[in-house]
Amino acid sequence: MTKYRELFFEDLHKKIVNHGGEFEVICGPTPKDFDNSSAYDFKCLTLKTSTELKFIRFQQLSENISVTKDSIVIHFADFKYLSLYYALMKKLLNRTPLFLHGQGGYKKNSIASKIIYNCAVALTSGYICYNKFCEIELKKKLLPYLHKKVKSIDNTLYIESVDSVPYPDNDDHKIAFIGRIRPRSGLEELLKASMIAKSKFPDLTVEIIGSGDTSYIRTLQEEYPFANFIGSLYNQEDIISATKNCSIGAYGGDAGLSTVHYMSLGLAVIVHNDLLNHMGPEPSYVKDHYNGLLFERNNINDMADKICLLFSNKELTYKLRKNALKTFHELSSPSMAEKLLDIILDKEIK
Template sequence: MRSNELLIIQPLLAGYRVSFFNDLSQFFDKVTIMADIKEQKDFGASLKKISADILHAPILGERTKLYYQQGIVKKIFKCRPKSIFIAADFRAISFWAVLVSSKVLRIPVFTHGQGLYDKPNPKLLYKIIFKAAVILSSRYICYTDFSKRTAEAIGVQSNKLAVMNNTIVNSSPITPETKNVKTKRLIYIGRLREGSNLELLLEAMKILKKRSVFCSLDIIGDGEKIKEYKSYVRKAEIDVVFHGAIFDDEVISEISKSAVAGVYPGDAGLSIVHYMSLSLVPIAHNDITKHMGPEPSYIKNMINGILFERNNVISLAESIDYVISNPSSAKEIFENSYITYQNLTSISMAEILMSSMNEFLKDQS
């Protein structure tokens, strides 16, 4: 008899997924997560918070090319789980092995992916691969509505797709009424690495200073480029506070109270949702295909956030200038930003996933 077990398969574990995995435990007798945990030196604290069983599935090969995760197919044949939830990674040979094995064993498998948000003109081969993954899945769970539309655009049937908005739950959100609408302070939260493009934000502040438009910036995060950024700040003589890496939601929220906008000058992802949870005006670039994930598609320009032209420092400077020079408009935008966060988190990701799963699990009852 098939056990009431959910098998979750991930290449690596992400700290922001902990609450999602724990929420799923209430719907199954047992939840097992398989991932390569030895590659994650900084995930130890988060591992202790996961209520599910965790099995090490080592990655063989390079994740930038083809790779294979050991032990997954063997686990499926041994435990015959009631359902499988797997991250969509077409480069993983084990991903395809799971889809085929699940078909043979008649186990519902739910593939979780970003769609084709970063491929505005996908090649024929990629379309075929994507459609094959969807066909072999019970349902393809999209990160966002935008992700779903990109899949439909290449001819994937809507009834094979579902949306589970990719989000995070902030344990210390900031509501709009606590914000100072007249503040001229900005905040950046994230890694100080190549791709964060923080130099664009610092340069925009320098341009605004020359125009006698003064603003301040709090930077929460650390990384290999911190010395370079600190040197730039000293030479430009702009008002920037480096707080270092902070992982406590309450501390981050307290710092954010004095900021009106959260700026992500590079390619963003879930940082946008984090900014929204803090009642900030999220400012990000307008090229969705270049972002780290499809989450910036939650921004509706001038409604719940502001979009600037990618890599255009003048466009970014003008966006910042608009926010700090128009407090009433900024207030309306960050109020809508917080409403967006509330809408994204009003129903848990686990409940949304289960609404898709239940259609298939009933057939096994």
């Protein structure tokens, strides 16, 4: 159970209860590098994960998980999980509705991938993609008659946004980075690009929110003294306060939900333009010169150019920031829970 999903599940729980139903989350242990809590009202069953493929594991699932013909199952669309095949068995034997929720395999386009996804969509009640980009990519793999069984809900964060974006009346040249601090996270690429941009904007700083290996952070601090390592912040009010003088939210590598977080803060987003290589599909929300800027992947000079463009053009930055905040509001209303219930309460995607 990760904290960033907790509020989504709470919302889903309340809405299902209002419909006279019950809601339960079944999950594996929370990874050590994710924040989690136990302060939620819905039922949550945590099961140990195992790489052993034995019949006894299947039997243990039937003992721990109660799935009836009146249940509706939404399973993360990772075909390595034995629990998915248990739910599929219930679907085939008891007609228990089973929906898959995932990225739609947009990074995979092999023949094997096409066969797997066609079978998965055909045998289940439907596939709910993380967003419209994933939906479009998944439909490219599927036989035309299966397209009607694919829907999407925009993957976003249940967090408060800033009230508005102020018109830039100062010369603060601050960039925000939110994410885990580790090699290959793209932070070093951002810092290298920022170093280049500092030749034009000497007061430039990068405000870094996130945790990581202490020795790695110390190395970055020594090499890039203009980087301000704030540490982990889990309260949105604290994050808003820490980034209030920033105008850009940037990710030098392969991004995911950090893109949405930047938008909630009313920051002009800078990410690379190779959607198939991002960590998740959320960077597809960034529209070049509408709510952010796109740079060529692995091109530090191009990223530096985008930073300089925004810091030298207040009108453009203001427009992108306003539209980034607008995009976040559009992603958040209706909520993910509302969109999901609109799909699953029909019992089948039609």
